Amino acid sequence: xxxxxxxxxxxxxxxxxxxxxxxxxxxxxxxxxxxxxxxxxxxxxxxxxxxxxxxxxxxxxxxxxxxxxxxxxxxxxxxxxxxxxxxxxxxxxxxxxxxxxxxxxxxxxxxxxxxxxxxxxxxxxxxxxxxxxxxxxxxxxxxxxxxxxxxxxxxxxxxxxxxxxxxxxxxxxxxxxxxxxxxxxxxxxxxxxxxxxxxxxxxxxxxxxxxxxxxxxxxxxxxxxxxxxxxxxxxxxxxxxxxxxxxxxxxxxxxxxxxxxxxxxxxxxxxxxxxxxxxxxxxxxxxxxxxxxxxxxxxxxxxxx
Amino acid sequence: xxxxxxxxxxxxxxxxxxxxxxxxxxxxxxxxxxxxxxxxxxxxxxxxxxxxxxxxxxxxxxxxxxxxxxxxxxxxxxxxxxxxxxxxxxxxxxxxxxxxxxxxxxxxxxxxxxxxxxxxxxxxxxxxxxxxxxxxxxxxxxxxxxxxxxxxxxxxxxxxxxxxxxxxxxxxxxxxxxxxxxxxxxxxxxxxxxxxxxxxxxxxxxxxxxxxxxxxxxxxxxxxxxxxxxxxxxxxxxxxxxxxxxxxxxxxxxxxxxxxxxxxxxxxxxxxxxxxxxxxxxxxxxxxxxxxxxxxxxxxxxxxxxxxxxxxxxxxxxx
Numbered sequence: 001x002x003x004x005x006x007x008x009x010x011x012x013x014x015x016x017x018x019x020x021x022x023x024x025x026x027x028x029x030x031x032x033x034x035x036x037x038x039x040x041x042x043x044x045x046x047x048x049x050x051x052x053x054x055x056x057x058x059x060x061x062x063x064x065x066x067x068x069x070x071x072x073x074x075x076x077x078x079x080x081x082x083x084x085x086x087x088x089x090x091x092x093x094x095x096x097x098x099x100x101x102x103x104x105x106x107x108x109x110x111x112x113x114x115x116x117x118x119x120x121x122x123x124x125x126x127x128x129x130x131x132x133x134x135x136x137x138x139x140x141x142x143x144x145x146x147x148x149x150x151x152x153x154x155x156x157x158x159x160x161x162x163x164x165x166x167x168x169x170x171x172x173x174x175x176x177x178x179x180x181x182x183x184x185x186x187x188x189x190x191x192x193x194x195x196x197x198x199x200x201x202x203x204x205x206x207x208x209x210x211x212x213x214x215x216x217x218x219x220x221x222x223x224x225x226x227x228x229x230x231x232x233x234x235x236x237x238x239x240x241x242x243x244x245x246x247x248x249x250x251x252x253x254x255x256x257x258x259x260x261x262x263x264x265x266x267x268x269x270x271x272x273x274x275x276x277x278x279x280x281x282x283x284x285x286x287x288x289x290x291x292x293x294x295x296x297x298x299x300x301x302x303x304x305x
Numbered sequence: 306x307x308x309x310x311x312x313x314x315x316x317x318x319x320x321x322x323x324x325x326x327x328x329x330x331x332x333x334x335x336x337x338x339x340x341x342x343x344x345x346x347x348x349x350x351x352x353x354x355x356x357x358x359x360x361x362x363x364x365x366x367x368x369x370x371x372x373x374x375x376x377x378x379x380x381x382x383x384x385x386x387x388x389x390x391x392x393x394x395x396x397x398x399x400x401x402x403x404x405x406x407x408x409x410x411x412x413x414x415x416x417x418x419x420x421x422x423x424x425x426x427x428x429x430x431x432x433x434x435x436x437x438x439x440x441x442x443x444x445x446x447x448x449x450x451x452x453x454x455x456x457x458x459x460x461x462x463x464x465x466x467x468x469x470x471x472x473x474x475x476x477x478x479x480x481x482x483x484x485x486x487x488x489x490x491x492x493x494x495x496x497x498x499x500x501x502x503x504x505x506x507x508x509x510x511x512x513x514x515x516x517x518x519x520x521x522x523x524x525x526x527x528x529x530x531x532x533x534x535x536x537x538x539x540x541x542x543x544x545x546x547x548x549x550x551x552x553x554x555x556x557x558x559x560x561x562x563x564x565x566x567x568x569x570x571x572x573x574x575x576x577x578x579x580x581x582x583x584x585x586x587x588x589x590x591x592x593x594x595x596x597x598x599x600x601x602x603x604x605x606x607x608x609x610x611x612x613x614x615x616x617x618x619x620x621x622x623x624x
Binding site for chain 1: 388402403409420
């Protein structure tokens with residue numbers, strides 16, 4: 001178990017370093033940063049000044065290691081556009097994105113798990129087919145489009161929820177629903193297929209032979225085993241959702257990290273872009289690591305071998 | 306003595322295909338009853354049908370299905386689940402996969418007693434440890450905390466047996482419990498079952514295709530062929546005076562030291578168990594039978610060939 005954790009942890013650190021390097025290099029690939037920061041009306045002199053002020057005249061390797069050393073200490077430099085520390089910007093925006101992601105995941109689980117279980121128990125019935133149809137529709141629907149539809153119906157026509165902006169819990173409902181829709185199909189399918197496999201297994205027959213209650217057979221013995229892959233996918237889905245919130249936050253004008261990414265990309269604010277990519281990637285890596293560890297907790301064969 | 310389990314004219318179909326076609330058998334209290342036959346003859350389906358554990362799509366019908374004098378054929382799932390694990394228990398052929406990989410041995414054993422007897426955790430743990438010792442597992446305390454994948458096949462089957470005994474059942478159905486185990490472990494498990502049966506007065510219905518097992522452990526044998534019980538007799542009687550041509554064929558396949566000389570060919574039954582089409586009449590063995598004649602396509606009489614000896618055949622072959 002200790003070896004398993006150490007191995008996963010080493011892999012996670014290597015992936016983080018790779019992402020760090022890539023996010024640095026990619027922003028440099030988009031052209032001369034000094035020119036784009038200076039803007040179209042700047043003189044050659046202005047560009048040169050900017051180049052020196054931001055240290056862009058140094059060798060690339062030196063810029064990289066400088067940035068890396070500071071990034072590791074949590075110092076991402078200063079935003080060109082917002083005139084604030086990048087770390088501050090992210091610290092203000094991250095809770096909004098995390099809340100949105102967790103709301104989306106919670107909604108997705110609340111819908112996907114029961115429906116997946118019911119579909120598996122009634123495999124081949126109309127209920128099962130209906131559930132699979134919902135999964136198909138959910139998978140095919142673009143999230144920005146669903147977001148606009150919800151805005152029109154729940155926001156404009158019915159007036160139940162605020163259409164856009166950042167604020168109290170009511171601002172998280174619509175974006176949360178939209179975000180959950182991207183995760184529901186895969187979670188539901190996985191729950192369904194895992195349950196179908198579990199329910200046809202020998203240990204379920206044993207559970208029935210022991211005369212256990214239906215609830216115990218389905219949940220304690222069936223779902224417990226079907227849940228193992230679902231948990232890892234749920235953790236990875238949360239990572240996707242946090243990344244995917246760039247679209248949702250833009251549609252709903254929520255000032256989270258996703259919105260920050262969109263703003264800074266369009267303004268060529270590359271310290272912010274680098275930092276946002278890095279933070280989202282680190283969260284994703286942490287979630288994958290968490291999924292591995294949860295798997296080991298749930299599956300005794302991994303834990304004790 | 307009344308039968309503990311009485312099955313009359315049991316029929317099981319899976320979507321129009323008949324798996325069991327009118328099987329009858331009875332297990333008395335404290336008796337070991339062996340159900341033998343080739344693969345695919347309907348032994349396992351019969352045992353699952355008795356327990357009400359048929360896979361999805363299985364249809365069960367019987368003119369009588371009585372357990373301890375009570376008709377259980379019409380019981381719903383909830384009522385059956387009250388009996389299963391409590392008064393009638395079952396162990397299976399696959400010890401490697403029959404235990405839930407996610408829970409410890411202790412957790413899986415104790416839930417039986419807690420479900421049926423409302424026992425406390427401590428009581429259930431004590432009972433589980435006692436039974437693990439009873440089935441010959443050393444260090445029960447250690448085993449209770451272990452997961453199935455940490456145990457060998459023989460240990461897992463012992464755990465399955467101990468788990469089946471948690472509520473002191475009257476009937477134990479064992480579906481080929483030793484098939485997946487190696488020979489020395491097989492012998493241990495059989496000795497264990499025989500000992501439990503003697504000590505606890507358990508009625509055992511043992512499904513097997515191994516006549517060596519039958520000879521060692523059975524009080525009574527029923528031979529199954531293509532979904533029917535073709536012959537049923539006390540063990541000694543069946544081995545000494547087999548009446549049905551199929552039973553004779555089966556016995557001829559077993560080498561008996563002293564009777565079969567080195568170099569002599571062993572017996573075999575040509576062909577395989579046929580698929581029985583709907584509306585089939587007569588004897589299902591007739592195409593493989595040396596004694597087949599015209600009457601074998603008509604209704605087959607069930608007749609007494611001695612005390613407690615029943616044969617389903619048109620002939621009355623003398624011993």
